[in-house]
Amino acid sequence: MSELKYKRVLLKLSGEALAGKQKTGVDVETVGKICDKIKEIVDMGVQVAIVVGGGNFWRGRNGHQMERTTADYMGMLATAMNGLALQDALEARGLFSRVQTAIEMREIAEPFIHRKAEKHLTRGRVVIFACGTGHPYFTTDTAAVLRATEINAEVILLGKAIDAVYSADPKIDPNATKYEEISYMEVLEKDLKVMDSTATAMCRDNKMPLLVFGIEDPENIVRAVKGEKIGTIVR
Numbered sequence: 001m002s003e004l005k006y007k008r009v010l011l012k013l014s015g016e017a018l019a020g021k022q023k024t025g026v027d028v029e030t031v032g033k034i035c036d037k038i039k040e041i042v043d044m045g046v047q048v049a050i051v052v053g054g055g056n057f058w059r060g061r062n063g064h065q066m067e068r069t070t071a072d073y074m075g076m077l078a079t080a081m082n083g084l085a086l087q088d089a090l091e092a093r094g095l096f097s098r099v100q101t102a103i104e105m106r107e108i109a110e111p112f113i114h115r116k117a118e119k120h121l122t123r124g125r126v127v128i129f130a131c132g133t134g135h136p137y138f139t140t141d142t143a144a145v146l147r148a149t150e151i152n153a154e155v156i157l158l159g160k161a162i163d164a165v166y167s168a169d170p171k172i173d174p175n176a177t178k179y180e181e182i183s184y185m186e187v188l189e190k191d192l193k194v195m196d197s198t199a200t201a202m203c204r205d206n207k208m209p210l211l212v213f214g215i216e217d218p219e220n221i222v223r224a225v226k227g228e229k230i231g232t233i234v235r
Contacts, residue, residue, distance in 0.1 A: 005227030008047040008121065010148035011038070011157045012141070015056035015082055017215045024056055026085045035089040037218040038126065041225050042095060047121040049151055050128045051144040052086060054078025072136035076103060079140060083130035084108065090126055097126040102134030102143070114150055121151065141199035149206045156208060157224050158195070159215030165194055165232035179232045187234060194234060203234070210234040 013034070020027030042048055057078035058071075083099040090097045098120050099109040110116060112129065120127045132143040148156050162169075167190070168176040184204035187194050194200065194212060203210055213220045213231030223230050 003226055004044060004046060006154045006225050007045065008049075008151070008153050009041075009155055009157050009225060010049045010051060010144060010151065010153040011159065011221065012144040013050060013052050013082075013086075013159055013215065014140075014161075015053040015078065016161065017159055018052070018082055018085065019056035026056065026082065028089075031085055031089045034215070034218045034221070035086065035093055035095075037221040038090065039093045039095050040222055042124065042126065044225070046225050047124070048126045049117070049121060049147060049153065050083075050086060050126065051140055051147055052079050052082045052128060052130060053140040054082055057081060069136040073103075076131040076134070079132060080105065080109065080130045083128045086128050095126055096124065097128060099128045099130055102129070102131040117147075117151055127151075139196050139199065141195035142202065145195075145199045145202040145206070145208060148208055149202070153208070155224075156203070156210045157221065158210055158212045159221070160212060161214070161216065163214030163216075163231060165192060165212050165234065167192070180229070181233050181235065184234055 016023070018026050018031050020030030038048055054075045058074050080101055087097045087099050100112040100117060101109045102112050104111045109130065117127050129143065129147045132138060132140045133146060144156055165179045165182055166176040170176040184200055187200055188197060211224055211231055211233050213224060220230055
């Protein structure tokens with residue numbers, strides 16, 4: 001326990017992170033590697049909540065010919081599928097977990113109830129929050145900040161395809177500057193696209209720190225809770 005920097009975290013995973021190299025759907029091997037590291041930090045004494053995206057199945061912007069609300073609800077259902085995949089992989093590794101959804105689907109998951117989520121976390125269960133906020137026009141980034149604030153997480157761990165926050169896309173601009181630390185105000189002013197602007201402003205207003213790191217190496221999850229220098233911390 002003494003080596004831990006954080007004892008309650010919210011891990012934000014994109015749907016794409018679960019797809020692995022196949023880019024769509026759920027790659028069982030990739031999910032397994034991520035869940036191995038989640039189990040490792042839970043065994044170390046960390047309380048873990050997860051917000052998962054759905055971009056490996058559906059992105060609202062893909063439905064540009066649809067009414068926006070319909071497209072967004074489809075995306076929320078995609079996150080529920082990812083939540084169940086994570087739950088299955090975690091429980092195959094001996095971890096108790098609960099999926100809580102912002103849209104009721106009682107046959108497969110609990111509805112989000114703050115007190116229940118708190119109870120699960122204190123009992124060592126991993127809580128997976130699916131269906132975003134339950135409202136269209138809000139992303140799973142915003143859901144991550146909302147849930148992290150509600151459960152009093154110490155930090156949001158944002159696992160991305162890129163290993164940190166840069167001044168520009170390093171795949172396009174080789175001169176892009178990597179930030180070790182940056183403020184939320186700078187992220188907003190420079191339009192750095194770490195998260196959407198609503199989520200970024202919510203983090204700032206609630207003083208919720210955000211650690212951005214590369215999820216391609218799941219060991220970074222362990223490094224993050226130990227406080228090792230990886231990625232970018234946004235305060």
